[in-house]
Amino acid sequence: MYLQNQNNANLIFDNCDTVKLAKNFGTPLYVVSEDRIKNKCKDIRENFLMEYPNTKAAYASKAFLTMAMCKIIEQEGLGLDVVSGGELYTAIKADFPMEKVMFHGNNKSYEELTLALDNNVGRIIVDNIYELDMLEDIAKKKSKKVKILFRITPEVGGKTHEYITTGQKDSKFGIPLEKGIIESVVKASMDSNNIDLKGFHFHVGSQLFEIDSHVAAIKVAVKLIKDLKDELGFATEELNTGGGFGISHTEEDEETKPASFFINPIMKTIEQEFTKADLDIPTVIIEPGRWIVGEAGITLYTLGSIKEISNVRKYISVDGGLPDNPRPALYKAKYDAAVANKANQKLEEVVTIAGKCCESGDILIWDLKTPKVESGDILAVFNTGAYNYSMASNYNRLPRPGVVLISKGQPELIVEREKYEDLLNKERIPEHLDNIQSKKLTFGA
């Protein structure tokens, strides 16, 4: 793969020897390249923000969020899309400019909305009527006027795994476009002293390699915007078209597209449709997550047990798996990988990379071509920057790996590896269980 260095037996990632990284920081280890993230942000700046007037871009932080990531995104001039109190809290603690934060989520709590208002978050993307009522109540109590967008369900699904398509009619996200519903919430917002409705948002799905669903959803949004203008006199100032730009994971996938592949058709459709409808073109916002950070990350593992089942397959187990990367089990996501300490050796085996969890479904990669592998080899799984660290769990009580950021060729720890003590941090043993006289009991019958 493109990360290999022909003159060195070890795999080089962003000018760092991955085998040394594994040795110095231990495995499993998430490794993230600052330069790669910045290159993606630059592409968005040059081909969206600078190319088109009245545009904004927010990074969807659910893909990967740490305080250091907030700093990178702030430096790059992008906004931040958060989806929970925890993501918002991370941005607050990183001193991220709050006016550039957009707060999403289909079930925000009263406390989360209060936190958002107390910190003057830039936009609340309101998903439902229940949330609108809560927001109105909080804003009134605090004598604030809160800027919002309504998330609509455009009834357009993205062509992707069913668990990451979101814009279809049968979706838990967004306000349905049924006659009467959207008009009533827009009217309520226009009548409110505490709500400042700026426009609408949709997100059709994730890991998309086509742009048809964005185009179709824009057409739906423009029709709605036109109807609301004609019926209620409501002028839409902002349209947020969500994220979803896909990245390549294996040779079977299409190559990752540049930002312009997605942006130009989005902007062309917006220009055409708004002009056709005799409407002013609103500020356009995009919020990619995976596309910005996915290819900026790899995960390093140490290979452990090797089990060959004659005429069936050879299982190689790594020292992590489902808890640090649940995507293969969740979405049948596919990844590519290389044996990092044998990067220039001939590929002569086909093996299956298994995780160490008590789940048969904990398989990271089926049928990976490798050199002759041995226990103790280092495996680098590619393009794990998005939805790996952020989705990690402690299943089977595995401590979560650390995260190393490479900046100008220098690795630095930005998240420490969890220790066993961390697993017990929040636990209490009730007093009545703390004095069990078990010595007399035998283990068994």
Ligand SMILES: Cc1ncc(COP(=O)(O)O)c(C=O)c1O
């Ligand atoms: C509202 C919203 N915006 C943006 C994103 C980011 O998606 P992606 O990482 O595919 O770009 C998501 C993903 O679920 C989302 O729900």
